[in-house]
Each structure stands twice: as structure tokens, then as C-alpha cells.
Amino acid sequence: MRKKSAFVTAAIVIAVATLTNCSKMLPKMIDPNYGVCGPVSLSSAQSVLFAQGNDQFFAIRTASTGLGPYFVSTGCGECHSSDNRGHPFTMLTRFGQTDSTGNTFLAKGGPQLQNACLPGFTSQQIPDGASSSKFIAPITAGVGFLELIPDSAILAMAAANVNNPDGVRGHPNYSSIPPYVTPFANAIPRADGKYICRFGRKAATYDLLQQVATAYNHDMGITSTFMPFNPYNYLDQTAPSSPSIPDVDNTTLNSVVFYVRCLQTPNQRNANDPTVMNGNQVFVNLGCETCHKQTLTTGYSPIDGLSYQTISPFTDLLVHDMGQGLDDGYTEGNAKTSEWRTAPLWGLGLAAGVQGGSYYLLHDGRAHSIEQAIQMHGGEAAESVTRFNSLSPGDRNALLTFLKSL
Amino acid sequence: MKIRLLFTSLCMSLASFLHANAQIDSSLLKNGTKDTAKNALTMDAIYSRPFLKTGKFPVSIGGYIESNWQYTGTSGISVGNQFQFRRFSLFVASSITSKIKFLSEIEYENDPTGDPADAKSGGRFEIEYAALDIELHPLLNIRGGMIVNPIGAFNQNHDGPKWEFTDRPIAMTQMLPDTWSNTGFGIYGKEYTGKWMFGYEFYLTGGLNDSIIDNAAGKTFLPAANANPSRFTSSASGAPMYTGKLSLRNTKVGELGLSFMSDIYNTWAVEGAPVDDKRVAQVYDIDFNTTLPWLRTNIITECAWVYVQMPPNYTQQYANKQFGGFIDIVQPVFRGRVFGWDHATINLAVRGEYVDWNVGNFAATGAKMYNDLWSIMPAISFRPTPQTVVRFNYRRQMQRDITGNTIGAALGLTEGYSLGISTYF
Known part of the structure; x- marks a missing residue:
């Protein structure tokens, strides 16, 4: 009888403990930096x-x-x-x-x-x-x-x-x-x-x-x-x-x-990592930041979370001539066929995670890596691409690490 | 509404029938107990249920309920404690003569298809089975009415009290349309010779419709056809659905089932004028169950392949091929007297599941399409009698969308606990 009582008591205790603590045993929220x-x-x-x-x-x-x-x-x-x-x-x-x-x-x-x-x-x-x-x-x-x-x-x-x-x-x-x-x-x-x-x-x-x-x-x-x-x-x-x-x-x-x-902006990851910081400097030195602006400030919004916020979208919202290689012969508005809006780079490092593990970058996904995307830039970005191609392996690695941190 | 009225009146008449008899002599009600874990063949499951009988009255009744508590979370998001009344089924069987039988099953079910659009309409009452069996010979029986298509073992043998898990197998209920029943006719038969049993079934019924490739689930989804309100009266294509199954059992080895289903699923003509090509959906299924003699370990497994002809220039989001299956391993760890029940059983069990909703590669990139999930679910169950089960499950499940992404609603890692009861009555 004692054994049975002990068994029943233990079962009840385990059941109650499970019921009251199950929320703590479930998967945790994804780190917002990675989504x-x-x-x-x-x-x-x-x-x-x-x-x-x-x-x-x-x-x-x-x-x-x-x-x-x-x-x-x-x-x-x-x-x-x-x-x-x-x-x-x-x-x-x-x-x-x-x-x-x-x-x-x-x-x-x-x-x-x-x-x-x-x-x-x-x-x-x-x-x-x-x-x-x-x-x-x-x-x-x-x-x-x-x-x-x-x-x-x-x-x-x-x-x-x-x-x-x-x-x-x-x-x-x-x-x-x-x-x-x-x-x-x-x-x-x-x-x-x-x-x-x-x-x-x-x-x-x-x-x-x-x-x-x-x-x-x-x-x-x-x-x-x-x-x-x-x-x-x-x-x-x-x-x-x-x-x-x-x-x-x-x-x-x-x-x-x-x-x-109201969607939040993607967060940069490992911003204080020395390689990332070096890569950020390389990004500026190459002239990428001329178009991919690191910092913009919003105007007024009735939604407080959007109002007068400093953001890092890496775009200037302008259209630029990207050269013949990216000229498909089609356009919209008053842009020329070779002109494309500077693509925001935020969330770039997370792109492969939602693209089946591969990168499909540029307007039609023709670039399958960040390096390839850079090298497909032409026109107004040609000088920056030339500088990119002359980078030391260390600086190139730092730049790519920085871009993947976005 | 008609089905609700029918269900209500049936319940009331049964209640009054029971009440009237109970007032005379309660012992008139005999419990035709069956050990529902021991079926001759899976195809017999529809009759292999406990029924209540009154003397020589040719009508017997039965049913089962399933209810559970569940707490699950996906990637840190949980809707908290959920108390779910999954199903209430009522069976009425009648032996009209020794060779003519009738059985019906009326079921209340919550979210039967798993289709987001269907879920919003809440629970529903449905005649799941209502068929007349006429025996001409043990190898030749005619069955007609509302029948359960014999596609796979689980579709035939899905009563809640028979299983150690609160959830039904995902592949069998969301890839295959379990419970998939339809209006139709067919033949079946069985043969026994020593250790061997052989059975076959073949039916012509109503079928699927265009919703299997146009639904709120956003994937090829055969259960979407369950929501078609006119499926019991009209066929979308005008062609019959063919369903067949062969079963072979050796008493020492186990039972193997092979089944198929084929249907022209789309409305290809409007008022006689062709408006589209005829397109076929086919399902192939293999199931096996056995009990290892020394350990009494019960193993049940089933897997299925779905092939759907797609319209030209349609989105690849809807698959032309799917694959999925499950395996249950149930190990009794205690049999004996517990709390006054002489034949109580405690089981440990585990279920492994896998479903690939979209087998193949993207036309645009040649890369693999994902949209898949796998799950493992350990369980412990207590059966005070073979007809009643109290079960506790833990599920760990990983799900990806078509591109392999694991971040988003219902994607990524899901874990959860459920505690449920289910019993025949």
C-alpha cells in the first residue's frame, strides 16, 4: 500500500511539475539578430x-x-x-x-x-x-x-x-x-x-x-x-x-x-568583431558607401518606433547606371535601362538562409555569391570593382565578413 | 445543418432506447468487448470495435471519444495551454440477416483536415461511414454506401483508443486525406489458410477536386477535398475514383498491405464542354504491422507516395510528387493488476515521422525543393482496459519551407507535450 501511495504521489508531482513548467522546456525564441x-x-x-x-x-x-x-x-x-x-x-x-x-x-x-x-x-x-x-x-x-x-x-x-x-x-x-x-x-x-x-x-x-x-x-x-x-x-x-x-x-x-x-530592420551581427570592423573600413575605402549609404535618418511618423530613427540600410534610394552587363533593356519611371536603385544591403548575410542555402543576388538572382555580385557591378561602380579586385586576401576576407554580418 | 439535425435526432433516439432498456433491466446491455489491439486484418478494423448489444436485438451501438491537453511551441512562440476535444464518434451496427450487415459511424471532429481555411469553420459533424455489406461468398462481398477508402492501413484503422499517441500521423492525415470516406460501391473478400490470411478490396467512389492544388495550405493537399460540401453527391470530374488494397498476413510474421488510389481530380468540363485537360492524382501506399513474439513489441509502419498531374504554367509551390510515412514502436512494460483493473497495461512507445510535401527540384534553379518535416514522439500510455487509454506524448519536430527556410510561422523547431484520453464506449 505504501509503495502504491508513493507511486501515485510521484506521478502526480511529475505531472504537475510538467504542466506548470512546460513553457520553460520548449524551444527558445530565435535570436532576433539571425532573423x-x-x-x-x-x-x-x-x-x-x-x-x-x-x-x-x-x-x-x-x-x-x-x-x-x-x-x-x-x-x-x-x-x-x-x-x-x-x-x-x-x-x-x-x-x-x-x-x-x-x-x-x-x-x-x-x-x-x-x-x-x-x-x-x-x-x-x-x-x-x-x-x-x-x-x-x-x-x-x-x-x-x-x-x-x-x-x-x-x-x-x-x-x-x-x-x-x-x-x-x-x-x-x-x-x-x-x-x-x-x-x-x-x-x-x-x-x-x-x-x-x-x-x-x-x-x-x-x-x-x-x-x-x-x-x-x-x-x-x-x-x-x-x-x-x-x-x-x-x-x-x-x-x-x-x-x-x-x-x-x-x-x-x-x-x-x-x-x-512596421517591420523591424535587420540587425547587424558581430559589429564589434575586429574583422568586421576592418571590413567596414574596406567597404568605405572601396567607395561602396558612396551609394550604399550606411546611415540615414527617418522623418516624422505617428508610429513612434519609426519616427526620427537612425538606420543602416546601405542604400541611397537613388538609381545608378550599373553598366551594360546589367542592362536588360527594360526600365520604369525615368530611369534608364541600365539604371538600378541601390539595393539595401541590410539582411544580406541572412539571405542564403531563406534562399535554400545559396545566394541569389542582384535584381534577377544571377549572382550566386557576394563576390560575384560585386564583380557584376559596372558603370558607376566600375572603379570600386577595380579596387575590389586589387584587394589583399585579408582585406577581401574582411570585406566579405563585414557584408555577411549585415 | 442537415447532418447536425440527423446527428441530434440519432443521439436522442439512441439515448431514449438505452434509457428505456436500462429501466427494464440494465443487464440487457452486454458489452461486446474486443481487444482492439488484435485485429485479424486491417481491413476488418471497421467492424473490429467494441459494441453494446441488447439480447437478441439485431442492433448494436458503440463509439469512442478523444480529448487532450496540449502545450506546444515553435521557435519560442506558443499559444499556451490548449484543451482540445478532438473527436466523438458514434457507431451503429445492424445484422439484417446473417449475410447482410450495416454499419454507420457519425463523427464530430475538430479541424479534421488541417487546412487553415477549413479550421476557421470549427468542428463539424460528418457521416464518416454508412455502408451495407452483402456476403455472396467469403471471397466476394459487396459493399456500398458511404465507405472508407482503403488507402493505407491508418485510414482504415484510425480509432483514437487504438493508438498510444494523441496526434494522428502527419503523413497519413495531411498528405493522405485520412479520414477519407466517400460515396461508392465495391467488392472485398478474405481467405484464411493455416497461418496465412489474404484479403482484397476494390471500390469505385466519388473523388477529389481542384482544391487539392488550390487551397489555403499552399501546397498539394489531398485533405482539402474533404471540405468540398458536395463531394457526397457529385464528382468533380464525373469519373470514378479507384481504390484498391491487397493484404497478406502471416500469423508469425505480420501483415503487409499494398494499396493504391487513382482519380481524375479536376473539373475538366463545364456543361459538357471541355474547359481543361483531365488530370490524375494517384496514391501508392505500403503498410506493415507485426508483434515481435518475445518482447511483445508492436511495430506499425506505413508510407505513401502521392503523384498529381499539374496544370501547365502552374506554381511549383504545389507539388506533383509527395512522400511521407511513419513508424510506431510500442513496447508493453507492465501488464497486470493496477488500481483494481486486472488487465491494465503500461506501454512505452515512440513514433518517427517524415513528410516531404514537395519532392523534386526547382525549375528555376535546379536546386532541391524542401517543404518537409520530420518528427519524433516518445510516449507513455496507461491502458486500464484494452478499450481505454491515457497517454502522455512529447513531440520534437523540425519543419522547413519550400526554400529550406526554418524561420517563420510554424517553421523551425517545434516541441510540445500532450496528455490525452481516448476510450471506446
């Missing part, structure tokens, strides 16, 4: 909205929830895995524009090729005579901070390029903005009514609302009040004659905008 998920500091109400946006960002769209019939991907999270860079399997293709006069293939499905379609529909094709370029999804984390960089700061960075001895001549991409977009309070438009745009590989998108509404429409074939027409395939002759009932409501779409706006 790019998570919001900036938010109020309770903002956290609720962020969580709603998070759900919608990673929700999979189906035919019954508006997907297609022509699309590239089935959800935001499919391209922006863990809010980081995309993978070539969700790469998209844009076509039909070669200069600042605009896209001449809008009637044939431009500017974006929806390379996937629902069963029964015909795959879209790039029309004869249209030049094109493939784009891999850029990093999402930190875009809310980039949205808050004042136009004046962008113009100042452009002005500083005027006498650059390496021939760096970055400039803002001025473009028309759609009617549903409200210009920033501190916007500095050009005399022709065009605004400084900053998002996308060609910096042709004005703000995150435009980015999200366009992604829903062009990437998933989902209509909204902002973009009420489905993408269509001119080969199928199924062009809609009037706006459809929105597939996604404004509440949902705005929650996604809020979600991406």
Missing part, C-alpha cells in the same frame, strides 16, 4: 493591427479568394520568405518599357508578365518586340523606415554625387503617382508633377500602399478598390470591360501595408 521578423515597438492597438497584417501577408490566396486567373505567386509570404529576399522560383518578369516615355505594351499585358495561371487559362507570353527583365523579390524588412526618408535627404545624396571622382551620378527616379496615392507631407515634386519614388528594383513605386496594392494586383491577380481591374492575357481575349468587385477589401489591404511598414 528579420518582428515589428518595431508598437502600442497594443498597433500590435493587433500588425498581427492582422501578418496573417494576411502570409495567407495563401486561392481561386475562391481572388487569386488569378493570371498570377505570379499565391501570397506575399511566398516571395518574401521570412520578410527577407525572394527565391528565383517566384521571380517575376516585367516588360514593355525602354525609356521615360512610358510602357508601350500596356494593352498587351504590360508591365508585368503573370507567368502562372489557373487551370484552363492560357499562359501569358511576352509580346513580340517587348524587352523584359526578371526581378527577384527584394527584402521586406525595414521598408517602413525607407518610406520615411525625406525627399530632401534623397535630393541631398543626389547632389553630393555631382563631382564624384569615380563618376557616380545617382539620381532620384521621378515618376507619376496613381490617384489613390497621397504625396508625403514633405514631398518635393518636380515641376512636371512627378514625384520621387523609392521602392522596387527601379525605384518606380512611390509608397508602401502603392507597393502592396500593385503586388496584390500584378503578383496575385487580386483586385482592390485601388486597382480594380484584373490583369488579363491578351492572347485569351478576356480583358475585363469594367472594374470588378474587389477581391480584397481595404481593411485587409491596409493591414498588410501596416504590417510591412
